[in-house]
Amino acid sequence: MTLDVMFAGFGGQGIMLIGQMVAYAGMGEGKQVSWLPSYGPEMRGGTAYCSVVVSDNPIGSPVNRNPSCCVVMNRPSLEKFAPKVKKGGLLVVNSSLIPVTSEREDIDELLVPCNDLAMELGTAKAANMVVLGAFVGRTQVVKLESLDLLVEKQFAKKPKFIPLNKEALRVGIERGKAEAS
Template sequence: MQSEVMFAGFGGQGILLIGDILAHAAMEEGFEVAWIPSYGPEMRGGTAYCLVVISDRPIGSPIIRNPMHLIAMNRPSLEKFAPMLKPNGIVVINSSLISIGSGRDDVDELLVPANDIAGDLGSTKAANIVALAAFVARSKIVDFEILRQCVKKVFSSKENLISLNLKALEQGKEAAQVKNPGP
């Protein structure tokens, strides 16, 4: 069984970091993983994305044109990647910044106002962690407790950020429990 998760947004939203955290968590749980960053000429303010491949056997091609899941943190990312998704995946939409839906009726669409939730917690910078938590809670792709440990580890050198991000994790998890009314 192999899953591919695309994280996408604009530069500065912590896209590569949440991909990194998920890859670490999956590795800790014993899966084979590959983390592939957006790579190529890119301009300031452009899109940032990364792909995390998680599998229970050695990963063949790390090149995936049609990923299973998408975490879209801004509108251009959703518009670019939603049409490429395989059916039956999960699409997390940062509804604080994105006013449209995925336009797909064959995916599990989860609207998470990640920036608003993170802003209420004290910093919109944690919006990425809110979205990651919502995705993991919904997909159960890795154990949530392992994810929590990985988040702690990533922020271990910035102790003041640990409690913010742990709260962001909980709020994201809660946001995933809500059944969305749909677009």
């Protein structure tokens, strides 16, 4: 099994973090992983993206022309990456901030209002955890327990945020599972 995914959004949405969480979780489960960030001349608020591969075998290329999964958190990311998703692949769209869809018929497109769902939990900041949950719920690429452990580690110095983030993951996972077609 090899799964490659591109996470994309604007700087500050926690895109790099959720990519790293998938890589950490995969490594914790004994899989091969790679995480490659975009590091060009970026500007504040500009597009940020990273490419993650999780595999049972040693990883060759850390990036592909057509990723099998793509998670987009803002509209420019959808416009840039949706056409690149591999046929039969998965596109997760943050419908809170993206009023359009890819209009592709040949992929599994999952619309999740991440910011709205996170707001219901108390803060839009957890939108990245919602989308991570949705992606993992759909692909089962890593286990929820692995992500829980990472949340506990990430917020070890601010433990009051742990329950919120765990809840956001669960809300996302439900979306990922429930709408599977």
